Amino acid sequence: MERILEKDQILRALLPAVFVAFMAFSLIVIAYGLDTVAHGVHDTFHDFRHVIGMPCH
Amino acid sequence: MKLGIRNLAVSVFLGVVWGWGAMTLNSFTYAFPYEAGFLHNFITFSIGGAVFGVVVGGFIRLFGGLFPFKGRIPRAVAISVLLWALLLAGGFALSGMRPDRYHLITYQTIQGLMLSVVLGIFFGIFLSFDGK
Numbered sequence: 372m373e374r375i376l377e378k379d380q381i382l383r384a385l386l387p388a389v390f391v392a393f394m395a396f397s398l399i400v401i402a403y404g405l406d407t408v409a410h411g412v413h414d415t416f417h418d419f420r421h422v423i424g425m426p427c428h
Numbered sequence: 429m430k431l432g433i434r435n436l437a438v439s440v441f442l443g444v445v446w447g448w449g450a451m452t453l454n455s456f457t458y459a460f461p462y463e464a465g466f467l468h469n470f471i472t473f474s475i476g477g478a479v480f481g482v483v484v485g486g487f488i489r490l491f492g493g494l495f496p497f498k499g500r501i502p503r504a505v506a507i508s509v510l511l512w513a514l515l516l517a518g519g520f521a522l523s524g525m526r527p528d529r530y531h532l533i534t535y536q537t538i539q540g541l542m543l544s545v546v547l548g549i550f551f552g553i554f555l556s557f558d559g560k
Binding site: 378386387390391395397398399402403407415416417418419421422423424425426427428 | 432450451464473480483485488515518533536539541
């Protein structure tokens with residue numbers, strides 16, 4: 372029982388951190404327009420990237 | 429330190445509003461003449477803002493209490509600007525590797541810095557975290 376509770380607590384602590392890490396990775400992909408990671412992301416977020424001051428072509 | 433659904437929702441909301449604000453600001457400053465249409469940009473700035481908001485909000489919740497100075501707004505601004513500066517540093521590196529593809533434009537960089545400060549102020553006011 373205690374082990375199940377511990378697992379639940381670990382999951383609760385870990386999931387948000389994993390989610391934020393995933394979003395941080397997404398942010399990097401968007402900010403640099405890494406088409407190699409997500410096809411089309413460069414053109415899709417081109418204007419956004421320029422407006423927030425990130426380097427682009 | 430819990431991140432929580434409520435804080436996540438607040439982060440997404442603030443990020444989206446910030447994205448719209450960035451879009452509006454650029455319409456006035458004209459630092460970058462838009463290439464895509466309004467609807468396209470409305471959607472991409474909302475998504476980009478939400479992603480930026482979640483990341484900044486998450487980092488503020490996790491590390492907001494670690495700064496040596498007091499006040500929620502200064503701490504939130506510090507984290508927001510640090511994250512933006514980290515991205516920019518990566519951009520410098522990319523620019524060094526592929527100067528033909530990536531180059532910095534001063535006006536846009538200054539605008540980006542201002543926007544990151546504004547995002548930090550948003551979070552300092554509206555997000556609850558340890559920042560006494």
